[in-house]
Amino acid sequence: MSTIIVIGAGMGGMTAAARLAVKGHKVTVLERAAFAGGKVGRHERDGFIFDTGPSLLTLPQVYRDFFNKTGKPIENVLNIVELEPAFAYQWADGSRAVLPGADTARCADALGDALGGAAASEWRTLMARAADMWGLTRRDFMEAPLQGLKPLLRLAMNPRNIRTIAPMTSLRALGQRSFSDSRLVTLLDRYATYTGSDPRHAPAALATIPYIEQTFGAHHIAGGLRHLADQVYHRARERGVSFEFNCSVQRITTSHGSVTGVLTTDGRHIAADKVIANADAGTVANELLRGEESTIAARLNKRSSSLAGFCIYAAVDAVLPEVAHHNVWFCDNYDHEFDSVFAVGRQRGLAQPVPDPTIYACVPQDASMAPVGSQAWFILINAAPHGHGAHQVNWDAPGLAQAYAENVLTRLAQRGVDIRPHLRWMHISTPADLERSTASPGGAIYGTASHGPRSAFTRPANQTSVRGLYLVGGSAHPGGGLPLVGMSGAIVAELIGRANKSD
Numbered sequence: 001m002s003t004i005i006v007i008g009a010g011m012g013g014m015t016a017a018a019r020l021a022v023k024g025h026k027v028t029v030l031e032r033a034a035f036a037g038g039k040v041g042r043h044e045r046d047g048f049i050f051d052t053g054p055s056l057l058t059l060p061q062v063y064r065d066f067f068n069k070t071g072k073p074i075e076n077v078l079n080i081v082e083l084e085p086a087f088a089y090q091w092a093d094g095s096r097a098v099l100p101g102a103d104t105a106r107c108a109d110a111l112g113d114a115l116g117g118a119a120a121s122e123w124r125t126l127m128a129r130a131a132d133m134w135g136l137t138r139r140d141f142m143e144a145p146l147q148g149l150k151p152l153l154r155l156a157m158n159p160r161n162i163r164t165i166a167p168m169t170s171l172r173a174l175g176q177r178s179f180s181d182s183r184l185v186t187l188l189d190r191y192a193t194y195t196g197s198d199p200r201h202a203p204a205a206l207a208t209i210p211y212i213e214q215t216f217g218a219h220h221i222a223g224g225l226r227h228l229a230d231q232v233y234h235r236a237r238e239r240g241v242s243f244e245f246n247c248s249v250q251r252i253t254t255s256h257g258s259v260t261g262v263l264t265t266d267g268r269h270i271a272a273d274k275v276i277a278n279a280d281a282g283t284v285a286n287e288l289l290r291g292e293e294s295t296i297a298a299r300l301n302k303r304s305s306s307l308a309g310f311c312i313y314a315a316v317d318a319v320l321p322e323v324a325h326h327n328v329w330f331c332d333n334y335d336h337e338f339d340s341v342f343a344v345g346r347q348r349g350l351a352q353p354v355p356d357p358t359i360y361a362c363v364p365q366d367a368s369m370a371p372v373g374s375q376a377w378f379i380l381i382n383a384a385p386h387g388h389g390a391h392q393v394n395w396d397a398p399g400l401a402q403a404y405a406e407n408v409l410t411r412l413a414q415r416g417v418d419i420r421p422h423l424r425w426m427h428i429s430t431p432a433d434l435e436r437s438t439a440s441p442g443g444a445i446y447g448t449a450s451h452g453p454r455s456a457f458t459r460p461a462n463q464t465s466v467r468g469l470y471l472v473g474g475s476a477h478p479g480g481g482l483p484l485v486g487m488s489g490a491i492v493a494e495l496i497g498r499a500n501k502s503d
């Protein structure tokens with residue numbers, strides 16, 4: 001059995017830790033913050049409760065599997081609520097669609113009722129293709145260790161599979177080919193942001209995201225998604241994982257190409273046979289390993305950072321009836337939004353806060369998350385990462401955050417929902433704040449963006465070339481978001497199991 005250090009108590013780190021502890025390994029998690037959960041945070045004040053990270057849980061079976069494999073089922077500790085309806089979308093022309101929860105056919109019908117024309121049949125056709133994409137990629141790629149381009153080459157043996165996946169096609173191009181209504185193109189575009197990417201460069205295979213959402217449902221956890229992180233933490237503790245908080249790792253130590261442990265910022269060397277890094281993969285390569293493992297750095301240097309998020313937690317002293325649990329008000333010019341966030345196109349080399357952004361708001365239809373007669377609005381705006389480079393915005397610039405938040409609320413009012421007269425208070429969290437609280441570079445939500453046909457195959461792999469060093473979490477394979485980081489935890493546990501058998 002191994003002595004294992006996990007750097008970081010994010011969802012990837014904790015799920016890997018608990019799975020390995022069940023197998024009898026001695027596992028210690030070192031976390032620089034004072035609490036577990038990483039990006040799965042919470043803000044609470046005056047009876048208002050906000051999930052400051054994820055507000056949507058898709059593919060709950062990933063966590064169902066985690067809880068089953070580590071002890072009692074998820075239902076024993078969490079109340080998972082399937083949302084109905086799930087999303088309300090409003091486009092720039094004022095048209096609006098309210099989509100039910102799990103059922104692609106019903107979602108297609110709702111889109112048809114709202115948008116008319118061929119919307120229902122075109123959406124249904126694309127979702128059928130996305131189902132095939134998911135069938136082709138789930139087991140061999142998403143749930144398996146990264147094997148370079150091998151899965152793509154295997155798929156290429158059958159031209160029909162290649163036509164389905166369309167690896168050279170962007171999500172935007174797929175939308176334009178599939179839909180006669182530009183509003184559906186916009187709707188599909190938005191799913192690129194679930195991986196922090198620009199739909200004009202993200203692969204068509206991301207059409208699996210709406211398929212998954214609409215097939216397996218959009219879920220909430222009663223009391224807020226933060227409870228998922230709390231329960232994963234408790235499960236890890238129950239299984240014997242040790243946690244040390246306020247403990248930052250400054251260096252991963254190696255000898256002759258094998259990991260030997262970690263050095264903490266307070267000067268301790270902690271020996272380990274295996275180290276699992278849940279910190280950002282770029283930070284691992286450039287800072288914790290100081291460039292010793294060149295493959296991770298080489299892969300990352302070619303990729304752009306994922307988008308970050310500008311967040312407003314708004315305590316609203318009224319119940320605005322027209323909102324659903326998840327709400328999206330699309331902007332008029334999505335291209336300008338992505339140009340501003342990624343500093344491309346018209347904004348080449350000049351990232352900026354999106355002047356007239358798409359506005360997402362989670363207004364939990366959960367009485368336990370706001371006082372009676374009130375609503376807790378979590379507003380999230382796509383944003384460039386924090387920093388001083390051409391592809392970043394200095395979110396710490398005096399007055400910027402407050403002025404931008406006011407702009408967002410004004411834009412929301414222009415789209416028909418004015419929360420300003422009911423605003424008891426608002427709290428702002430910028431990409432700079434996320435960077436400080438989770439050590440995510442620039443506050444990027446998903447590590448690096450999925451841009452280009454080979455992006456999914458060239459993320460940093462979970463097993464590194466340093467023997468005994470593994471990567472877990474959103475910046476490694478298979479990617480960011482709760483389901484994928486949970487999968488990465490399972491993959492790393494499996495890889496360590498295999499490595500120990502062959503030792």
Ligand SMILES: Cc1cc2nc3c(=O)[nH]c(=O)nc-3n(C[C@H](O)[C@H](O)[C@H](O)COP(=O)(O)OP(=O)(O)OC[C@H]3O[C@@H](n4cnc5c(N)ncnc54)[C@H](O)[C@@H]3O)c2cc1C
Nearest residue numbers: 008010011012032038039054055056249279473474481482
């Ligand atoms: C605003 C926002 C909205 C989101 N919305 C959704 C959503 O609706 N649905 C969804 O599925 N996902 C969503 N996500 C993404 C999801 O939260 C993340 O993909 C996931 O939680 C990341 O988990 P992780 O394992 O990568 O770890 P992280 O959460 O990145 O945690 C890494 C941990 O490592 C610690 N650490 C880093 N460096 C060190 C070091 N040197 N020493 C010790 N500790 C260290 C950090 O402090 C942190 O606790 C959202 C995220 C954000 C921020």
